[in-house]
Amino acid sequence: MYSSDFGKDFLWGVATAAAQIEGAANSYGKGPSIWDTFSKRTGKIKKGHNPSEACDFYHRYPEDIALVKTLGFNVFRFSIAWSRIFPIGHGTLNKEGVAFYHNVIDECLKQGVTPMITLYHWDLPEALSKEGGWTAFGINSHFNEFATFCAKEYGDKVKHWIVINEPFGFTSLGYMLGVHAPGQNGVSNFFDAALHTAIAQADGGKILRAEVKNAVIGTAFSCSEIIPYTQSSQDIIAAKRVDALMNRFFLEPTLGMGFPTADWDVLEKFAISHSTWRHQERMRFDFDFIGVQNYFPLVIKYNAFIPVVQAWEVKAKNRRAPHTAMGWEVNADSFYRIIKQFAAYPQVKNIMVTENGAYFQDHLVDGKINDQARIEYFEAYLAAMLKAKNEGINITGYLAWTLMDNFEWAEGYQARFGLVYNDFKTQQRTIKQSGYWWQDFLSK
Numbered sequence: 359m360y361s362s363d364f365g366k367d368f369l370w371g372v373a374t375a376a377a378q379i380e381g382a383a384n385s386y387g388k389g390p391s392i393w394d395t396f397s398k399r400t401g402k403i404k405k406g407h408n409p410s411e412a413c414d415f416y417h418r419y420p421e422d423i424a425l426v427k428t429l430g431f432n433v434f435r436f437s438i439a440w441s442r443i444f445p446i447g448h449g450t451l452n453k454e455g456v457a458f459y460h461n462v463i464d465e466c467l468k469q470g471v472t473p474m475i476t477l478y479h480w481d482l483p484e485a486l487s488k489e490g491g492w493t494a495f496g497i498n499s500h501f502n503e504f505a506t507f508c509a510k511e512y513g514d515k516v517k518h519w520i521v522i523n524e525p526f527g528f529t530s531l532g533y534m535l536g537v538h539a540p541g542q543n544g545v546s547n548f549f550d551a552a553l554h555t556a557i558a559q560a561d562g563g564k565i566l567r568a569e570v571k572n573a574v575i576g577t578a579f580s581c582s583e584i585i586p587y588t589q590s591s592q593d594i595i596a597a598k599r600v601d602a603l604m605n606r607f608f609l610e611p612t613l614g615m616g617f618p619t620a621d622w623d624v625l626e627k628f629a630i631s632h633s634t635w636r637h638q639e640r641m642r643f644d645f646d647f648i649g650v651q652n653y654f655p656l657v658i659k660y661n662a663f664i665p666v667v668q669a670w671e672v673k674a675k676n677r678r679a680p681h682t683a684m685g686w687e688v689n690a691d692s693f694y695r696i697i698k699q700f701a702a703y704p705q706v707k708n709i710m711v712t713e714n715g716a717y718f719q720d721h722l723v724d725g726k727i728n729d730q731a732r733i734e735y736f737e738a739y740l741a742a743m744l745k746a747k748n749e750g751i752n753i754t755g756y757l758a759w760t761l762m763d764n765f766e767w768a769e770g771y772q773a774r775f776g777l778v779y780n781d782f783k784t785q786q787r788t789i790k791q792s793g794y795w796w797q798d799f800l801s802k
């Protein structure tokens with residue numbers, strides 16, 4: 359299997375995010391983001407790590423874009439740090455920040471790499487968080503100001519856009535479970551944040567459509583096949599609830615179907631209390647592609663003691679299933695099935711895999727990282743994607759997560775997902791064997 363098996367127009371890229379790679383978090387006029395402040399709270403990030411230096415991409419972007427090219431990819435996905443453009447989230451602009459993204463884009467174009475911008479990849483300006491962040495009604499007008507600015511400023515040069523990265527990821531981890539920034543808890547925070555995020559997702563799409571000529575606009579959803587632990591009706595129903603939350607909750611409003619409230623009273627109550635039907639039209643947008651980001655399936659068991667969702671994950675290691683160093687099950691067949699689940703909606707025109715990858719413990723031996731497990735992971739997942747494509751599913755691209763080891767949110771710098779190893783003390787990059795594997799795969 360080689361890249362040519364996917365057709366000549368297929369997009370091959372690597373995905374990254376501002377807070378995970380840029381560093382220069384407190385310089386060149388950038389305002390603090392919620393990850394800068396969250397990482398100062400004791401115990402929130404493993405080993406007390408923080409994103410202030412990260413991969414120092416801010417100073418090293420020409421070499422890093424050259425690496426994208428060396429590996430043979432033709433797309434570089436990166437996100438714009440909102441607080442680098444608007445230090446307090448709105449109003450006053452930071453010209454240096456604006457120029458920085460021009461430089462990154464120009465460098466991509468110069469090196470023959472297509473830039474793809476994510477508008478929001480989790481690093482909300484701290485100043486907006488103080489006003490309630492995604493839970494506050496006012497967030498939508500601020501987001502629209504930011505989206506409009508970026509579309510107008512960069513839209514002549516950048517045609518590929520992703521509005522929001524993993525809405526379920528940051529609203530659940532950040533506003534319900536408190537393990538990601540801004541560290542809030544509670545179902546009510548989650549539902550408030552979810553509604554505003556679903557609105558922003560569609561608003562962003564509409565803004566890009568209006569401002570950017572010939573734009574190719576998508577948004578990126580986390581997704582996981584949800585497998586009931588047994589065939590008992592309790593496990594099956596629990597699995598359906600998790601599926602509604604993790605796979606359908608943000609996708610269906612986008613497709614004009616509203617939130618998936620029908621079979622679950624908790625979601626029904628949320629819809630009533632938030633009058634979500636009033637927003638149904640506003641949450642809809644006809645995206646050019648739907649981004650799917652898959653890492654693992656989840657096996658779900660009914661558990662009455664878990665509030666609200668009454669479901670519990672049976673972890674891969676307890677089932678003796680193969681898993682990555684993150685504990686995430688390696689299961690390429692389930693990648694194939696979740697692609698099919700997303701593609702089954704008649705409104706979904708095409709799918710782009712906007713993230714997929716794995717963290718395995720890497721060891722630098724004699725200047726080499728022989729990450730065979732990661733190579734096998736990619737081989738299996740790409741074969742599964744090819745199978746779906748050959749069955750007629752319209753898949754237009756694949757972006758590997760990620761170019762280089764970086765700041766993996768609450769896991770800090772320990773969880774290495776890169777195709778390129780990064781020494782965070784010296785910032786020296788070393789291409790892993792998986793990177794060379796990609797180089798070969800993409801050359802044919």
Ligand code: NOJ
Pocket residue numbers: 375378523524651713759766767775
């Ligand atoms: C999804 C997120 O978008 C990305 O930021 C993260 O690093 C990867 N998953 C791996 O956890």
